Amino acid sequence: MSTAVTHKKGFGAFLWDYITTVDHKKIAHLYLIAGGLFFLIGGLEAMLIRIQLIKPANDFVSAGFYNEILTMHGTTMIFLAAMPIIFGLMNAVVPLQIGARDVAFPFLNSLGFWLFLFGGLLLNASWFLGGAPDAGWTAYAPLSTTSPGHGVDFYILGLQISGAGTLMGGINFLVTIINMRAPGMTYMRMPLFTWTIFVTSVLILFAFPALTVGLFLLMFDRMFGSGFFDPTMGGNSVIWEHLFWIFGHPEVYILILPVFGVFSEVMSTFAKKRLFGYTAMVFATVLIGFLGFMVWAHHMFTVGLGPAANSIFAVATMAIAVPTGIKIFNWLLTLWGGNITVNSAMLWSLGFLPTFTIGGTTGVMLAAAAADYQYHDSYFVVAHFHYVIVGGVVFGIFAALHYWWPKMFGKILNEKLGKLTFWLFFIGFHLTFFIQHFLGLMGMPRRYWVFLPDQGLDTGNLISTIGAFFMAAGTIVFLINVISTSVKKQEVAGDPWDGRTLEWSIPSPPEHYNFKQLPLVRGLDPLWVEKTEGRKEMTPAEPLGDIHMPNNSILPFVMSLGFFIAGFGFIYQVDDLSWLTAVFVGMGIALGAMFVRSVKDDLGYHIHKEDLEKGAK
Amino acid sequence: MKGWMGKFRALFLFSSLLLVLSGCGKENLTAFVPEGYGAEVSLNLIIISLAVMIFVILVVMIVYTMVLVKFRKKKGQEDFIPKQTEGNKALEVIWTVIPIILLIIIAVPTVTATFDLADDSKAKDSININVTGNQYWWHFSYNKEEIQTSQDLYIPTDTRVYLNLKSSDVIHSFWVPSISGKMDANPENENTMYIEAYEEGVYWGKCAELCGPSHSLMDFKVIAVSPEEYEQWVQDMKNVDPEAQPETASAQEGQKLFQENSCIGCHAIGSSPAAVGPNLTNFGDRTRVAGVLDHDKETIVNWLLNPDELKPGNKMAGNYPKLSEEEASKIADYLLQLQPSEITPESAGNE
Ligand code: HEM
Numbered sequence A: 001m002s003t004a005v006t007h008k009k010g011f012g013a014f015l016w017d018y019i020t021t022v023d024h025k026k027i028a029h030l031y032l033i034a035g036g037l038f039f040l041i042g043g044l045e046a047m048l049i050r051i052q053l054i055k056p057a058n059d060f061v062s063a064g065f066y067n068e069i070l071t072m073h074g075t076t077m078i079f080l081a082a083m084p085i086i087f088g089l090m091n092a093v094v095p096l097q098i099g100a101r102d103v104a105f106p107f108l109n110s111l112g113f114w115l116f117l118f119g120g121l122l123l124n125a126s127w128f129l130g131g132a133p134d135a136g137w138t139a140y141a142p143l144s145t146t147s148p149g150h151g152v153d154f155y156i157l158g159l160q161i162s163g164a165g166t167l168m169g170g171i172n173f174l175v176t177i178i179n180m181r182a183p184g185m186t187y188m189r190m191p192l193f194t195w196t197i198f199v200t201s202v203l204i205l206f207a208f209p210a211l212t213v214g215l216f217l218l219m220f221d222r223m224f225g226s227g228f229f230d231p232t233m234g235g236n237s238v239i240w241e242h243l244f245w246i247f248g249h250p251e252v253y254i255l256i257l258p259v260f261g262v263f264s265e266v267m268s269t270f271a272k273k274r275l276f277g278y279t280a281m282v283f284a285t286v287l288i289g290f291l292g293f294m295v296w297a298h299h300m301f302t303v304g305l306g307p308a309a310n311s312i313f314a315v316a317t318m319a320i321a322v323p324t325g326i327k328i329f330n331w332l333l334t335l336w337g338g339n340i341t342v343n344s345a346m347l348w349s350l351g352f353l354p355t356f357t358i359g360g361t362t363g364v365m366l367a368a369a370a371a372d373y374q375y376h377d378s379y380f381v382v383a384h385f386h387y388v389i390v391g392g393v394v395f396g397i398f399a400a401l402h403y404w405w406p407k408m409f410g411k412i413l414n415e416k417l418g419k420l421t422f423w424l425f426f427i428g429f430h431l432t433f434f435i436q437h438f439l440g441l442m443g444m445p446r447r448y449w450v451f452l453p454d455q456g457l458d459t460g461n462l463i464s465t466i467g468a469f470f471m472a473a474g475t476i477v478f479l480i481n482v483i484s485t486s487v488k489k490q491e492v493a494g495d496p497w498d499g500r501t502l503e504w505s506i507p508s509p510p511e512h513y514n515f516k517q518l519p520l521v522r523g524l525d526p527l528w529v530e531k532t533e534g535r536k537e538m539t540p541a542e543p544l545g546d547i548h549m550p551n552n553s554i555l556p557f558v559m560s561l562g563f564f565i566a567g568f569g570f571i572y573q574v575d576d577l578s579w580l581t582a583v584f585v586g587m588g589i590a591l592g593a594m595f596v597r598s599v600k601d602d603l604g605y606h607i608h609k610e611d612l613e614k615g616a617k
Numbered sequence B: 001m002k003g004w005m006g007k008f009r010a011l012f013l014f015s016s017l018l019l020v021l022s023g024c025g026k027e028n029l030t031a032f033v034p035e036g037y038g039a040e041v042s043l044n045l046i047i048i049s050l051a052v053m054i055f056v057i058l059v060v061m062i063v064y065t066m067v068l069v070k071f072r073k074k075k076g077q078e079d080f081i082p083k084q085t086e087g088n089k090a091l092e093v094i095w096t097v098i099p100i101i102l103l104i105i106i107a108v109p110t111v112t113a114t115f116d117l118a119d120d121s122k123a124k125d126s127i128n129i130n131v132t133g134n135q136y137w138w139h140f141s142y143n144k145e146e147i148q149t150s151q152d153l154y155i156p157t158d159t160r161v162y163l164n165l166k167s168s169d170v171i172h173s174f175w176v177p178s179i180s181g182k183m184d185a186n187p188e189n190e191n192t193m194y195i196e197a198y199e200e201g202v203y204w205g206k207c208a209e210l211c212g213p214s215h216s217l218m219d220f221k222v223i224a225v226s227p228e229e230y231e232q233w234v235q236d237m238k239n240v241d242p243e244a245q246p247e248t249a250s251a252q253e254g255q256k257l258f259q260e261n262s263c264i265g266c267h268a269i270g271s272s273p274a275a276v277g278p279n280l281t282n283f284g285d286r287t288r289v290a291g292v293l294d295h296d297k298e299t300i301v302n303w304l305l306n307p308d309e310l311k312p313g314n315k316m317a318g319n320y321p322k323l324s325e326e327e328a329s330k331i332a333d334y335l336l337q338l339q340p341s342e343i344t345p346e347s348a349g350n351e
């Protein structure tokens, strides 16, 4: 066991370091890069969709291809872009916010990332291997069970593999937050971002198994001739809708709750005030999480569940507006009386408030079942969920990136470019989606490859497409910002924003062991507490001592690669049984790696006290 | 600050202007101008919930604007540390209770309307039509009347017409925005809804559930006529003689070709409940070919020669012998003269 970290040089060593890393801060980088790339791919698909719909009866893309880009846009954005970027943020921030040296299961953390990445690669490989899935990101049976080619098979296996990774991440963070908080950090002293990640992890724990089960049944229907969703064999396709939405509705809260946490951090930091109604915010978060599980059938008002079921789900859905409203007003009151700095991170937060209010209110409108008979599956719904997912989740991701970039990389993103990004994106966003509420009620169903001329839909669609170009421009400016910032030399101190929570009490970027000594937490916003008492840093809760660290490992990468190979085997064994070899080889690699992991003692290593002291000022 | 609000206001003005310019959409497609009972109930609910929600948005925007005006960092105040307020019980209670009241205002009419639109107590004494969604066309089978149509659904005005919806393949969703909200057609069960149109006219219907490549081309029409005309139409449809000789020579040859080329294997003329393809009894009276294409001879010929190009993925392509252009033209002549009734979309006062 080595004592000090050896610094190898060269790109190969650098790559090896990232492939084998179990450090949550490096895994955060991996999530951000991979999620960012998928975000660009999903954005490209979105642009193709909007270009196709720029004018009536357009023939820019073919009908079949349109359904593929539509399906992949939704699937990519939800599973491969928004989720991983949020996982990146929680990896980067949560252990620091709770004053922990690591996550509970570093190995599992790395495995979760590689499973996500290989699942995403498998899904996108479908583009080059005969066609992507085309049954919508909701993959309703029997369209999904009867869809020709292998597109939907890639969907099933890609999501199954990356879903397993997500589930692991959720469990990991649940345990981390429960077990590894610094001394003195009681639950009611946890920063709100950590709280939202905590609730999110619980949602992942309960929602993803429903997806796993659903995908297995779908896989058996498609690959092995079972008939779970096939009415001609006594199956029932509506069951898929239930399974999908029992997962799918909590999923949208898995996305939105973390950014609620982000906004809470950003707003209180830049208003220089503690979060207004902290306790209420915590309870609202928990309540939203709980109700999120009770309302899935509001996606199914037109399925024919009957008026009683529709009414119950309608009222339950409306109930979610109460805790959401509490949050909005608490944010406003956090800003009220503050000393507000408007920088890029704050701009995204300020842009979020009115945008999300619109998205939330259209949510309540959708919940009115008999009115939803008109909205459902129309562009009104497209407008609604983009108002919450883009106006909420994506705005939140941008806010978080600008806010925590210095902590993650030691550099501050350029403010001018940051503001330009915001304005382009914000204006483009409203241009694109506001008008879609009306398009929906004017008779434009969702997932339409073409709309016909002279139906009053031309102008609205044109405006919508113009808006999309603004958003694309905003994204490009952001990329320029990221690149130009990374080549610059400037370095920032640990606490560039005059922050309030623990992550700002250590250098940027943090040492790989995070905290030399675990901090003693004496209240909400612990760093702020110390600052108000005239100190500059946290009081340690322990004397300086050896720090135990986990070893890097290539095994997570190998295991995921094994599942990836087996995935191809499962998909193609339908055509030719010799593909079963790939199943055996892939599973062999994965199980072999698991075996190695089980029998090989890996005790990690210690950073000795003397080495820590050497580094100390 | 000025700039921010200014931009927001400009955006708002711009979008409202556009709405005025584009009107509320095509009048026989839009949900904004209800021409039937279901659409009216939904619109009322939309208006109630929208009013409440606009109120909420206004309250939020007022507080928001005040915050931005009053509490932005000012010159010389950079180091000002605001009071660290913890919260306020009274305020918390207010913004918990008021939303609950607002939601009750929406919830009560929601539940009432939901039960109202599901009421099938009058189904027995009314017209019942079995609606089947197919990739990518709609079949309508009139229960008592024992007649069938496809793509065009004729109903009498001011009458509740019950629809029993089912799918023959994947899930579809039946939607005629100006008359009523939508209802899914599932493969395993029958969903019932009723529609009632107030005015005579031709209303546009759409499939609202992704059902394959030509999902967006799965249009149909609801043709509402007066109850007397409706009776007349039913009689005309019942009296159709599927074997009747067309008048022109070309159409007669077309009829023969239609029978020889296995068209008849899928497309019934006259009553035949279990057709694989659209029923063509009144094809000559349709406004559209295949639901979306212009209804003229040239289009029909193109369709017969290459249906897959006009409607990707449709189930007609490849299921009949290849036709020459001449043969197709004769079949088109035959089909165009299938006009059993004077009651047509044109007579209902619309294209
Ligand atoms: C006040 C909170 C919310 C309410 C009351 C609400 C309500 C609804 C309802 C009733 C539907 C069904 C619409 C239909 O298909 O007819 C819906 C759809 C949807 N919502 Fe929400 N929602 C809320 C928040 C969110 C959030 C926070 C997200 C995501 C971050 C979200 C994402 C979606 C998505 C993606 C759909 C479309 C599902 C599909 O059909 O593919 N919603 N919402």
Ligand SMILES: [Cu+2]
Binding pocket: B133, B134, B136, B171, B172, B173, B207, B208, B209, B210, B211, B215, B218
């Ligand atoms: Cu359809």
